[in-house]
Amino acid sequence: MANTNILLVGVGGQGILLASEVMSEVFRRAGLDVKKSEVHGMAQRGGVVSSHVRFGEKVYSPMIEEGDADILLSFELMEALRWEHYLKPDAFVATSNVRMVPPICNSGKIIYPDNTGETLKKVRPEAIILDIENTLKKVGNTKVTNVIMLGVLSTIMEFQETAWLDVVKEAVPPKLIDVNINAFAAGRELLKNKTG
Amino acid sequence: MKTLLSGNEAIARGAYEYGCVFATAYPGTPSTEILENIAKYKEIKSQWGPNEKVAMEVAIGAAMAGARSLCAMKHVGVNVAADPLMSFAFMEVKGGFVLVSADDPGMHSSQNEQDNRNYGKFAKVPVLDPSDSAEAKRFVGKAFEISETFHAPVILRTTTRTSHGKSLVELGEPMERRVSGFEKNFEKLVVLPMNAKKLRVEAEARLRKLEALAEKTDLNFEEKGKGNIGFITSGIAHVHLKEVFPDAPILKIGMPYPLPMEKIRDFVSRFDRVIVVEELDPFIEEQILAAGIHVEGKNLIPGIWELNPEIIRDVLEKENIISAKKRTENPKAEAIPRPPVFCPGCxxxxxxxxxxxxxxxxxxxxxxxxxxxxxxxxxxxxxxxxxxxxxxxxxxxxxxxxxxxxxxxxxxxxxxxxxxxxxxxxxxxxxxxxxxxxxxxxxxxxxxxxxxxxxxxxxxxxxxxxxxxxxxxxxxxxxxxxxxxxxxxxxxxxxxxxxxxxxxxxxxxxxAPCVLYPKKVKRDKFFTFTDNCTACSMCSRINCQAITRSSELTDKGRNKWQINVDLCTGCGLCIQMCKFDAIRPISRKGE
The missing domain is CATH 3.40.50.970 (Thiamin diphosphate (ThDP)-binding fold, Pyr/PP domains)
Incomplete structure (x- = not known):
């Protein structure tokens, strides 16, 4: 069986590293080989963040090759477009509809286009644009995009729902367990509604 | 049971399992998490240093007192610590001494790119170069052993992807921690010229002994493969090479200095062609060439930036060593730039x-x-x-x-x-x-x-x-x-x-305190009272991430400004810029 390559992308501060930690731990507990790679440091300050997660029977390199990602989870709309070229032709693509306009746009010289979603659909028609904006409101916490995305991912993978939830519960602070369980469930619902 | 650890976490675990008594560091990407994780083991005495030079001197002191001692820093930190390193390199090491140098090929978070394996050759001390987290942990133990056996400091060199990449590691039991105590030793611990001249000669003899070790250590090993083209590789380059060519015949070098030259001579003699695959400088390649053994390397593999599987795949395909992979050429879509910026309220x-x-x-x-x-x-x-x-x-x-x-x-x-x-x-x-x-x-x-x-x-x-x-x-x-x-x-x-x-x-x-550390600053946040906003743009001049243009227009058709309340930390800079009372604290929103 070939390895599975998951690429998580977004903006510094969105909790991408926690999401990649959680999924890696789920794969490890399932007895699979796992490697992950990301870059820390300067990029975290509101810049572009990406995390590579690879799992399967035997994984050598922690890095995904361009054109080789099976799954893209994008926490921000523009970031899905930025990393689209990393994907296989039949990749699963799910992105948040949240637009985080970088301060570089304040001068008015660089514009975050209104039709970014359509542009993405043009290059990647099967991309799923998730209404994370409203889901966050429903869940009542603006910081849980990462766990919503894990919920989304869980619906297309063969691991038990409890396998995900066990790790999520261990990974978040005790007082935030309930809101994260809700976020995970909301993520699962999102994709059901989208595809159903 | 195997646990998923980053290279930095694995080095910390190695320090714990292999009897490290004292550890110090100065923070620097990609090395920072080593000491942060060591500090979680209360059995190890750990402390930050004010800079790498002082940290190294303190760690040397601990080793002089007969304690296994570890000092971690980023690649440029070793430049700062080079003065104590170059002298200590010739002195007699008592408690094992490991210098961890975390290099940053590709300069993800650094001002330059340098290959610190060169420091091993420069200081005439051994260098170990792990490929993944399991090796990172095991090499800490090896480094302590070599350090104590040969009385030399040992450099454990990682790169960004081994430092921050995570892979599975089998955990072991910790060994006993010992401190044999400081003993006066004028000839070995005081580098006055009269002593240093003797130590200089001894350093050469030590190097010969380390070369003999290199021939028999399991840090360097052969992986049988297919074909008549062989590869010599080390560090992260090893796993990238295995990724694109799992059947490659490989001489895997865990200790790039000094090299097992006889082992290499034998390996090279059995192949039509041997290619050295290493990240950054032709460090291994040049030593092999200098020994009169013909290998290829940097004529094919780039000597700048970090390596990845694609780069190696391209080379192997071009050289007809592996068959071409079916690729999808995805044109890069246009995305607006997103450079890193100051935190709101910084x-x-x-x-x-x-x-x-x-x-x-x-x-x-x-x-x-x-x-x-x-x-x-x-x-x-x-x-x-x-x-x-x-x-x-x-x-x-x-x-x-x-x-x-x-x-x-x-x-x-x-x-x-x-x-x-x-x-x-x-x-x-x-x-x-x-x-x-x-x-x-x-x-x-x-x-x-x-x-x-x-x-x-x-x-x-x-x-x-x-x-x-x-x-x-x-x-x-x-x-x-x-x-x-x-x-x-x-x-x-x-x-x-x-x-x-x-x-x-x-x-x-x-x-004024950082808004993120030691904990996120929580103050009364601000919002934009758009009725008063004239779109004068003064507030935008502080370049706060939380301030962006809104879709609401003024009478003159200009976009008003808005504050993203989720990002606002309530620093109050923007309110000092606004002359029209268009920015108000959230606590006054109802008024």
Missing amino acids: PHLGIFHALKKAKAQIITGDIGCYTLAAIPPFNAMDTCVCMGASIGNAIGIEKATGSGIGIAAVIGDSTFTHSGLTGLVDAIMNNSHITIVISDNSITAMTGGQPDPRTGWDIHLQPNTIIDFEIVARAMGVEHVYPVDPTDMAPTFEVVKRELEADHLSVIISQ
């Missing part, structure tokens, strides 16, 4: 706004979050060389051009205690008239919030004495020392402008 915003407004002519800069001021939209930093360089650079510009007026050196608190204090001494010694701005957020922020001499506690959260920069500068003899609060904009601007224009040395201490 105190550096206030001081850089004042420096810009006061029309500082030249701003020499330093290493930290505030280096972000060099890029748009601020464009408020003209130089950045290395830790502490801002002050020296400013003095040099002043001396060459004949005036210090309008020249500011901006340096953070951790950087100031790391290497800025001696710069200030130079300014005093040589009658400099520059303006030194210490942008003091009382933490080492860029690397994730490690305590520094301004924080008030150590790595174990034990309280310590806070160094008072105002008293330090005055005690050193600086007459003009002015503490300011950069979130209070008008008085800050007044002091900055006055001191930039004054023909004397001044030290401005711009003090």
